[in-house]
Amino acid sequence: MRRIAFMTLAALALLCASQPAMGWGKTGHKAVVALAERHLGAKAQANIQHYMPEGFVKDASWADVHRHDDIYAFTTHYHTMMMTDDYVYAPAYREPTGGDCLTGLNVIDYNLTHREALKLSDSVVVFNIRMLIHIVGDMHCPAHAYLKDAPNNKWKCTYRGEELKNYHRLVDLMPDYMFEGQKSREIAGNLDKWDQDRIAAVQGGSFIDWAQDCCTRDRILYEINPVGTYELSPDTQERLVPACREALTAAGYRLAALLNKYFDY
């Protein structure tokens, strides 16, 4: 048992050291999109397939890779958001720098709603879909709402004796910890347990409501490990599981609602 735990930690440390920041990690982002895919209407599914015949689950992390391209560099701001010390969504901290998740979502929402009037080419629609499926996931990742004075991506720490790049990375990799070895569609099936009333409730509201819902949930990070903690609580991963599970699920259902709204014609 100790050997397995050591191997897991070693793998985690290796991942932390070798990968750039990738939101929920590929596992989490694919799971969100796969869950959304399960809730697409027939028309939406067919219309999205027109734009992306090879499927779109594999594109869940496209935005993470291509934000490093000069032409898409401005989208980097869309991957995260900020909140006050009492977990209230606070766009002001990011306004001067080009915005946050909601800035991106608002434009994508406009583009996909009005793609005919804007005469968007197929490739631009695909770009917007790729951004959408990723940003909705990122918005729900508990590590992607930063406290102004203690951004978790600059939070040096150790976990179970191993030095981590930052707290952010530990949270990003939660889906790998939670669903080790499972494929995205298998994870989606595992998450897809909410009843219709709960799904409808989480899909309701505005983007601002969604952002605030995420910020409220994200407080768990700081309840487990108060700001500035260097040696993270050894049960951090276990304690983060319920919030991460809820966040992944909410993201999947909300993404489905948006895709159905844009492509059910």
Place this chain on the structure above:
Amino acid sequence: MRFKTALLPVFLALAFISCGKDNSGAGTGRPASVGLDRNGIVCALAWSQMSDQAKARVSLLYPEGLSSVAATLEDYLAIDKYNAYVPGLRKMNMNGRYFYDPNPTQAHGGDCLRGLRFAHYYLSHLDRFTLPDEELYFYHALLVNMVLDIHNLSLPALAPSGSRWTDSEGNDLMDTVCSEAFGNFSLSGILLSIGNLSADEAAGITAKSFEEWAQENCSASAGLASAPERQVRTAVQKAGYRLAYLFNLYYGGTL
């Protein structure tokens, strides 16, 4: 620098004295529309449509009147942290069919719709934030300017040419047309002619989303060439009713 923070006690005292007076800042006894610009008309119309609660709150914050709010943005632009991005918000693009298009500005800080959403978020969630005076006044200034911008028919630029409604000397055509549309009327006459909508008509104007406001502005700018005075009158009317709607939303009461 005209930050109200240090002067707030003075303003509060003035507000107490002036309570109940017309604080639109546009005045009521001016001859014709001399000195009344488009923004002044919008603010006077908004004031006439605001609830008593909203008027009381705005009077406390701005004893000089609602019209003074827009000008305070200049004070903030003298500060680097605001000047770094606020000027970038004062634009709007549309495609060749006069359809609002947020995309050309995305890599360059966004447009007035983004600024409007930003200011609106803070002012509509005042219960969630303890804002320093500097920020509270800033959001008011930004909001009023964004509402004015989003109804400015000469603002939408045809990307990528960026052509705007300016004459050969670079003067804003909207201001010229506005003078022609309202030039022969007193302020009270103007308010009588554009401030008399029924509750249903007003609700029809205010119920639309910010995106629809932007779209209306782009569509209306297309009509500047054929019916400029009518388009400007409608834009000013919508701006006034919508500004009142927002202040009523933040500070109580409805239209």
